Amino acid sequence: MLREITIRQMHFDDIDNVYALEVRFFPNPWPRSFFEHDLVAKKTIAFIVECEKEVVGYSLASCNDGKFHITNIAVTKECQRKGIGTELMHRLERIALDRDCTYAYLEVRTDNTAAIKMYENLGYAISHRQRLYYINGDDAYVMNKELR
Numbered sequence: 001m002l003r004e005i006t007i008r009q010m011h012f013d014d015i016d017n018v019y020a021l022e023v024r025f026f027p028n029p030w031p032r033s034f035f036e037h038d039l040v041a042k043k044t045i046a047f048i049v050e051c052e053k054e055v056v057g058y059s060l061a062s063c064n065d066g067k068f069h070i071t072n073i074a075v076t077k078e079c080q081r082k083g084i085g086t087e088l089m090h091r092l093e094r095i096a097l098d099r100d101c102t103y104a105y106l107e108v109r110t111d112n113t114a115a116i117k118m119y120e121n122l123g124y125a126i127s128h129r130q131r132l133y134y135i136n137g138d139d140a141y142v143m144n145k146e147l148r
């Protein structure tokens, strides 16, 4: 059965639901305070994905001095491979361009092949490896893209 997916701006009272997913998704989840801090910052762009009122995904980014940093994106297992991650990225990029950010970048664990594939499909390329980027000592690839 086709279930209705909606994407909307994230609000402060979404944090409980988003944080519950964050701890499921990532070996080193963001502390809750990161979401709280980001959501009050003007430079932040944050979306939430709902499926029949249940939160099934989210994304955050920030625009700074013409640079667009995608800081967090996740979609629940049951909803993956349906184009939601790609749609979230497209929405973020459209807002980046509206704010005159023409250079986008992000960090991704070097073994996160699913995410790397999605970013490559969207035109991101690996610029370099950042050693010990994550708190547990994992390395990251920094990937970037010129937006137009």
Ligand SMILES: CC(C)(COP(=O)(O)OP(=O)(O)OC[C@H]1O[C@@H](n2cnc3c(N)ncnc32)[C@H](O)[C@@H]1OP(=O)(O)O)[C@@H](O)C(=O)NCCC(=O)NCCS
Binding pocket: 025, 073, 074, 075, 076, 079, 080, 081, 082, 083, 084, 085, 086, 087, 107, 108, 109, 112, 113, 114, 115, 117, 118, 119, 121
């Ligand atoms: C990365 C993530 C957000 C992708 O979300 P998604 O909604 O599944 O993405 P899409 O459906 O738009 O997939 C886009 C493309 O990415 C690639 N991809 C996505 N998941 C994949 C997987 N498990 N294995 C291989 N390729 C994958 C595919 O090329 C896919 O296109 P296709 O389905 O037409 O083949 C999702 O896998 C996720 O939440 N992972 C856990 C959290 C995470 O790692 N976030 C990224 C942190 S940097």
